[in-house]
Amino acid sequence: METIEETAVTDGPGQVDHSFRAEWRGLPTIHKITVAITSLFIIGLCCEGTFLVPYVVLRWGWTRG
């Protein structure tokens, strides 16, 4: 399968800008979608358990064990 080459974004002669913003501009659309969803889902994964556990404990308490 062919690869999509990620293009370096040049910032003036002889300079290569490798900041996140420049990397983002150089990404093909499919990779932009991946990175965007990934960033959101990292936050979702980190937060869902913490909201679930207090809710479960407060709602049903420890008696069900």
Place this chain on the structure above:
Amino acid sequence: MTASIETTAASLRDGGTVSVQGSGSGISNLQQRSDRWLLAGCVVAGTFVLGPIGLVFIIVAFVLLKRAQQRGEAIRPWAVTLIATYCMIDGGLNFMGWGLDLFWAHDTVAGSTFLNGFGKLFDGGYYVNYNLHAMGGTAFTGEKALEIGGVLFLFPMRVIAAWGFLKMKRWGHQFMIITSWMYCLMLICYFADLSMTFMARFGDSITGVTGYWAFNVFYMTPFIMLPYLHTMNRHQFTD
């Protein structure tokens, strides 16, 4: 710094292999510290309960990495860091969640409260006849079989693959692809199992299918990863 990046890029264009950022001995102390924070963050986030604390660790790791970049160090692509982080947290959470149900923790008050609560809210498989099967935990045998495969085989492999991917190792990239396809297989079997026991599971949960997806959409990792993994520039990864 610029010359170093350009030399690396030129070497890659010529088909050569170079020790790039994040791998080998060229990595700076700052980047090593960043990776340690990132690993700690993923482990903490993988515990479910301490997720936001893990998120703080991960933000610290990203700040350190950005600082290294501002100092002029060549770092790995940010997309690689994000994706490896996502896969490590996902693998850790699945290992933890299903591990709780598979092993003896399902008999503890904390374990059964958490899992029964999850079952009551989202998936009745963790509520109906819970702990009445010979192995304990969920009484749905299809789910239990997938737990054994996931906890003892796939998810540890997935976390290690993500770490290798983060370190820009060729085997890390290869095993990310391999474990993503394995994960696809597991999810297809999982959805088939869910469908066959639909009424018993979603008929008995408060939020039903909508709630299930609101909670579980974050675990659709391979469907997000595979297009990226198959189209990225794999020559960035070293032996």
